[in-house]
Amino acid sequence: MSASFCIGAANHIDYVKEKLDQEFRLLENDGIKISCEEGKKGDYVFLEYNIADYGEAGYSEEDTKNIFKHYVANAVSDIIVNNWERTLLEEIIRENYYYFSKEEQQTISEFALKHLNLGHENGEAMYEQLSRKSLILRRVLEYLQTNNNIVIEGFIRFRLKEYIEELTKIAEKAADDYLLDKEYKEFLHLLKYFVDIQEPRLDVVQVLIQPSGMFKLLDASNKSINCEYLDGFIVELGDSELNYEDLLISALITIAPTTIILHCREEDKMLTSIDTIVGVFGERVKYCGGCELCRENEVHLQKH
Known part of the structure; x- marks a missing residue:
């Protein structure tokens, strides 16, 4: 009997076989038996599948073949998304961003994988992955209407141009992320230098995040910090609150305190300003484990 379907690949062939066997085991529930023969030609391994028994489910031979093709298309689309996608991205980065060093290309790849969100649970990323798989699934089904064999690498190159785009x-996006991250790290390095060369104007500065999202600077005695320490920075906005994140960073760099105590909730630690403060001041930063200021702030937050 001639092969009902033949699939070839130079990479991930073990997973290809495992995934197809997994799909075809579902057909066995209807008594449809699939046989497989394996061969090799050059760098490529080919798997030839035959419908050995059409079973007794009442499907016509044509219906059985169509069901078979759908199982194949589902397997191939899953294989490409889960096994080839990372490799394809790395190839695209090497080809398009050859002027970056290997280390930089690796970092760009890591940013790209974050966009794909591989290995993480994320609704938007899962939707996008399903969208990519759906695109591939449609292209494979279209291809199988007139073809009984497929070489995965060739199919990706010549039939999945939208997917590659x-x-x-x-x-x-990943390259842009890398450049922004590089610029941000250089900025942090410069700010850290400014802090290191200055004499501390205060030993302790406390940063309190207000219910409104604005910041307030306090000294070790819980008193609002006067602008005399800030060399002209306008910080007394209302009740000494800072409503500009860059102004907060500038004020802290000017004071260059020995210790910074952050009064914030766990979710506030993800704020860009907090991340910058930690990046610039490093071990000088301490998180308050809970005090009267924190409790009062929590009461205000609950009211809001």
Whole structure:
């Protein structure tokens, strides 16, 4: 009997076989038996599948073949998304961003994988992954209407141009992320230098995040910090509150305190300003484990 379907690949062949066997085991519930023969030609391994028994489910031979193709298409689309996607991204980055060093290309790849959100539970990322798989699934089904064999690498290169364009856009975002991150780290390094060369104007500065999201600076005695320490920075906005994150960073750098105590909730630690403070002041930063200021602030937060 001639092969009902033949699939070839130079990479991930063990997973290809495992995934197809997994799909075809579902057909066995209807008594449809699939046989497989394996061969090799050059760098490629080929798997030839035959419908050995059409079973007794009442499907016509044509219906059985169509069901078979759907199982194949589902397996191939899953294989590409889960096994080839990372490799394809790395190839795109090497080709398009060759002027970056290998280490920089690796960092860009890591940013790209974050966009794909591989290995993480995230609703938006899962939706996008399903969207990519759906695109591939449609293209494989279209291809199988007139073909009984497929070489995965060739199929990706010549039949999935839309998919490759989507991955290319992800690589572009990742490259932008890398450059922004590099610029941010250089900025932190410069700010850290300014802090290191200055004499502390106060030993302790406390940063209190208000219910409104604004900041308030206090000294060790819980008193609002006067602007005399800030060399002209306008910080007494209302009740000494700072409603500009960059102004907060500038004020702290000017004071260059020995210790910074952050009064904030766990979720506030994700704020960009908090991340910058930790990046600039390092071990000088301490998180308050809970005090009267924190409790009062929590009461205000609950009211809001």
